[in-house]
Amino acid sequence: MIIHTLGPEATDSYRAARYYQSAHPGDIRIVLHDCFEGIIEHFDDYQGDYFMIPAAFKSCHEHLDWADIHYTHLDQLKLVTCFCYALDPLVLVRRLGATMDAAYTHPSTVALLKNYLRSIQDQSVIHYTDSKYLAYQNYKAANARYVITNQKNVQLGNNEKVERTYTPDMVWCLYQILKNR
Ligand SMILES: O=C(O)C(=O)C[C@]1(C(=O)O)C=C[C@@H](O)C=C1
Incomplete structure (x- = not known):
């Protein structure tokens, strides 16, 4: 099979x-x-x-x-x-002092991102990817402000913070x- x-x-x-x-x-x-x-x-x-x-x-x-x-x-x-x-647990990561007002997510998890951005009145532009793994790769490459990805994918830098954790x-x-x- x-x-x-x-x-x-x-x-x-x-x-x-x-x-x-x-x-x-x-x-x-x-x-x-x-x-x-x-x-x-x-x-x-x-x-x-x-x-x-x-x-x-x-x-x-x-x-x-x-x-x-x-x-x-x-x-x-x-x-x-x-x-x-x-x-696998999901995290919403924020890059402190990011230059790009951009947020990366898979389309399926966009409601989590939109809820968060609304709660802090942030206007970052949302970009979509084919997987949560790719969302993290693109977030890193673009030096973007936010990403939703699996916790296991993330290597947190000094200027990054986990803002939310989800276990759907x-x-x-x-x-x-x-x-x-
Ligand atoms: O990005 C992944 O890890 C997937 O397996 C894809 C996928 C999807 O297609 O909906 C799987 C579950 C979650 O809803 C988000 C993304």
Whole structure:
């Protein structure tokens, strides 16, 4: 059995796939992709394989979320199972004295960022990435002010502060990609 999901290995999607793999001993191979849209575009090439995605998914490329995927591909995807598996703890990090009024997040977690920015009346511009891991990489490269990412990704510098910590539950959906009839 092959499960296609989001990489790299630092993502919660990979973690959830590993959790499923350990709970179902047998021949399961996990294949990681740069974005969920890349998997969806190639459903025809992955017929018979499996696709794992969180219910909270939102695209950073187009107006696309879990509901859109579920209903658009009713004929191509069979929902095999769902399970609850919490995300690795998330943190909202602030860079003190940052020069860029920018904040990085995955689209799924933007509500956390918006709530925080509203609470401190900060107008930073929000930028979106394909994963929380990439949000942290882009935040570092841009010397930005805020990021939401997994705690395990972060190496806190002297001028950085964890402003918020979150431990969200998540629902994960495992689909089989059906063969074309
Ligand atoms: O960024 C990650 O680590 C992911 O696995 C992606 C993802 C998502 O697509 O919704 C998974 C769960 C969270 O809701 C945020 C991001």
